[in-house]
Amino acid sequence: MPKVKVENIELYYELHGEGPPLIMIMGWGRSSGSWGSKLIGKLSKFHQVIIYDNRGTGRSDKPDLEYSIWMLADDVAGLMDIINVPKAHVLGISMGGFIAQELALNHPEKVLSLILCSTSCGGPDRAQKRAALSAQNRTLMNPPPDLSREEVLKRQWGMIYTQRYVQENMEELMKSAAKPSKYPTPPFVWRRQAQAGLNFYTYDRLPNIRVPTMVLGGEEDIMTPPENSRILADNIPGAQLRLFKDAAHGFLWEVMDQAVCAILDFLAGVS
Secondary structure (H helix, E strand, O other): OOEEEEOOEEEEEEEEOOOOEEEEEOOOOOOHHHHOHHHHHHHOOOOEEEEEOOOOOOOOOOOOOOOOHHHHHHHHHHHHHHOOOOOEEEEEEOHHHHHHHHHHHHOHHHEEEEEEEOOOOEHHHOOOOOHHHHHHHHHHHOOOOOOOHHHHHHHHHHHHOOHHHHHHOHHHHHHHHHOOOOOOOOHHHHHHHHHHHHOOEOHHHHHHOOOOEEEEEEOOOOOOOOHHHHHHHHHOOOOEEEEEOOOOOOHHHHOHHHHHHHHHHHHHHHO
């Protein structure tokens, strides 16, 4: 799949399927490969799914400079121009949801509809995760030498998925983790993107989002507590809200069939 020049960087992207375009924006530090072929396969039966690597990840360029969510949204807008996609449905997860919000606010003419997954408005008006969880997250980014890799992985998965999902899928998760990434995200990019996320804030601007919007989340999400989904849905005009039981931050993979049905039903109503 190709790379294209967007302003001063090259972005890697892929196209899957045919139909109304659906751009999917990945979260903090992750590349387009994190979506997984199973999820992309289900959605691309009905849509042309466009996935890409945010700057700093995957096969896209990795400049070591200050990042902002606004900048990352402009990257998406530029990509759309280059590949001749005037308008698209936009799905963003976690930090990708930040980018999707800025895209809808700053480039509304490019957005057919918005699907916000496991995300928030950022800033002081978001529902905070527990302080202990924030401390654990910092520890896992720089794990102590006496903590085994397996234990680090288990703790990381426990922050993304429910404990039941981790236990039931441990073998598959371990197999996936054993495959070294061909395109790892450099440590400085994790920091740059994290700082961009900390500077992100849309609460006062949410009423300016005027495209059909659906907000999705997991009721057991400890990374982005579900109250954040309610805040978004309450403040974006006409937004729909769906929270999935027995699912957490990674609900798109935990309850994939339910999530895909919700997404496709929503898109069918706005296509």
